[in-house]
Amino acid sequence: MGVGVMDAVVLPSEAMLEFAALNGRHLPLLREWVAGHPDAGVPRALLACVEADGLGGEELGDEELKAQMAGAFKAAKAENGRAASLVYGLFLTSLRQHRLAAEHLLRHFADYPGDEVAGLMLGVFHASADPALQRAGEALTEQQYQFMGPQSWAWASWLSWVRAEQCRPQEAIALSEHALGLFPRSGVAVHARAHADHDLGAGAESVARVDGWLAENPEAVQLRHLNWHAALQSIACGDFVEARRRADEVLKRSDVGMRAAANWxxxxxxxxxxxxxxxxxxxxxxxxxxxxxxxxxxFNLALALACESAVEDLQRLAATAEGDEREAFREVVAPVARALAYVCAGAPGQAVTLLEPLGDALEGLGGVRVEREIVHDTLARALAETGQGERAAALLEDRLTRRTHHRYEDLLLTPRPATAFPAVPAP
Amino acid sequence: MEIGMSDKRVAVGRTGARVAAVGAVVGAAAGVALVPAGAAHANIIGIGNAAFGNSCTNVGAAQSRGATTASAGAASGNVTQLPLNLQRNQCGNSGIVCAGCGG
Structure with a gap:
């Protein structure tokens, strides 16, 4: 499909601005738009996507989702090739067929470079769990930013993400600041900056930055997640009271992963x-x-178990993972869960034996670096508790060098007797 | 107000020549997440539940694991019709910490 001029896709500007503002007001606007413009396929598919996960209320059933997508696709095909391609990608994304969606996006961007609507689906590359596709997604993001130029805050924000995850925090910060200069409400840019700040141990400065942005965007989608980042920065600089306060005030019952990642x-x-x-x-x-x-x-559930020292549950989980047909569960989740059980039981040496050989295989846990880093923390602590302080320090050397605030890392390396972790309630 | 997103932007695909980017406001507006506040998961980049890896399972389906390993050929570039036979993957949700962060 060779394309000279990008086909037009009719979208409601007000609703899209609300999307950008992350203030939760976009849904009624999008519904209103869809009701008034039944011939526009992309908004209908966007609405179906939002509703597919129950984020607009009750979750759409499979058949209803497919029926809505089919209708949107028919309308989009009547519009133009770009609209049809977008709805096709939205359909795959709504089915969480991440690999297929990523492969489709590669073709879509070849035909419609710089398409910011398609950019909303970039997460499928990372979610594909395929390192080759993840790298392709990163390269694609860079190419689209180069194509669109620095006037696109959206692509600057997305590239900032890529740079943060590539452990290139200074570039991530520059792109984030650029994006926010163009569009101060870019939640993507703020979040990318939070990750860069994490790598640099920015501490209270980062907390203030997050709080300042959230004060301007109090209904932001990332409200709880950015607060979690702020809590980690409080931990980084040793303000544990503030970290606990924030976690308790902001995180909800459903935030098992974030709660566990802070508490562990x-x-x-x-x-x-x-x-x-x-x-x-x-x-x-x-x-x-x-x-x-x-x-x-x-892995998040395993961390939650570890926080309550549920050794038997962790051992059962590890045994289940060991019997799983998928390599990542057998080779990564299982030893990590079992190591957590050993740490909880006051046997850090056995945790070291399990965790140390994992190395780069830890990427099999999925997620992003800040999420996997906690396994290194666990290993460092286990090493320190078994009198292997030098090896523990070597493991964290890069962080100690790069991070302005590293009180947390210092405490990981502090010699203390190996003890089982009690689930100590907060004072 | 109806605005044709990118209809004011002339983007030349494989030739690589870009002429203008007038639709900056609307184009810019398209850049962030579509999930409302209070969403259980932290899908930060954009739409869909991209919070989960490709190992998500189809609950109750015979091919529960590896359901998303469907061949790329199942949807390879054929946008004349939707592959409505594809399964919708179900994923766990533990309030994933930082999902969809990849680019």
């Missing part, structure tokens, strides 16, 4: 955790069919 850090550093997830809720998630759907999800 606090426990590793010898501090009291914030409020733990409800044990029954964690076990409910573990018993659900989706418990082993995704490595990062299972």
């Amino acid at each position: 850090r606090l426990l590793l550093a010898g501090q009291s955790p914030a409020r733990l997830s409800e044990p029954d809720h964690v076990r409910e998630l573990l018993a659900a069919p989706e418990a082993m759907a995704d490595t990062l999800h299972t």
